[in-house]
Amino acid sequence: MERKHAYTCGNYRNRARNDYSCTTHYIRKTVIKELVLADLQRVLSYVKTNESGFIQTATQHGDEEVKKKISNLKTQASVLMFLQNNGITDLDHLVNKVTRMNEEFLEVSDNIKKADRRLDTLTQHLAQYDNYKTHKAIYDKYKQFDPKKQEAFYERHSEKIELFKNAQQYLNAVMNGKTGVPVKS
Numbered sequence: 001m002e003r004k005h006a007y008t009c010g011n012y013r014n015r016a017r018n019d020y021s022c023t024t025h026y027i028r029k030t031v032i033k034e035l036v037l038a039d040l041q042r043v044l045s046y047v048k049t050n051e052s053g054f055i056q057t058a059t060q061h062g063d064e065e066v067k068k069k070i071s072n073l074k075t076q077a078s079v080l081m082f083l084q085n086n087g088i089t090d091l092d093h094l095v096n097k098v099t100r101m102n103e104e105f106l107e108v109s110d111n112i113k114k115a116d117r118r119l120d121t122l123t124q125h126l127a128q129y130d131n132y133k134t135h136k137a138i139y140d141k142y143k144q145f146d147p148k149k150q151e152a153f154y155e156r157h158s159e160k161i162e163l164f165k166n167a168q169q170y171l172n173a174v175m176n177g178k179t180g181v182p183v184k185s
Contacts, residue, residue, distance in 0.1 A: 005029040125174060128167040135164035 006026040047054045088094050138160045142153050154161060 007032070125171075128170045128174075131163045131167035132171060135160040135167070139164040 006028045008024070008026045009022060011022040082088075083094070086093075086097050088097055138157050142150060142157065142161055145153055
């Protein structure tokens with residue numbers, strides 16, 4: 001007599017633990033085998049009738065997977081090169097390297113901030129010097145007139161004269177009596 005193999009429903013087998021009210025049911029191994037074979041025949045039939053479409057789909061899927069694997073390998077190779085170039089052989093070396101890199105980054109970042117502040121200051125100096133240089137001739141002309149004519153001249157050129165005065169005051173304060181342009185390295 002041949003023994004019939006079957007798979008019993010998992011819910012029925014575990015009904016006491018899972019509080020299911022499932023009745024006994026099963027599926028025979030031969031039925032599963034027939035279903036799998038039928039599905040396999042259906043797929044093979046599709047491949048035979050649509051061979052070019054199937055190949056294109058399979059190739060496209062494969063190309064995406066290959067590109068993803070290549071990208072991952074490139075990343076891993078970059079990491080490996082970094083480790084080798086920096087003599088990193090264990091986790092302690094890696095932690096030390098990352099700590100040093102972070103400290104260097106912070107130092108460079110501070111230097112950039114200082115340079116930016118200096119550039120802002122120099123830009124302000126240059127703008128004031130430009131006002132001084134541009135409007136000096138008008139101010140000198142203004143100072144040459146007698147007081148009555150000065151008033152009329154001032155009314156026509158007040159904006160430029162005030163820009164010159166403000167620039168002169170700014171530069172006197174910044175220069176502290178120096179006559180040369182301050183240059184820091």
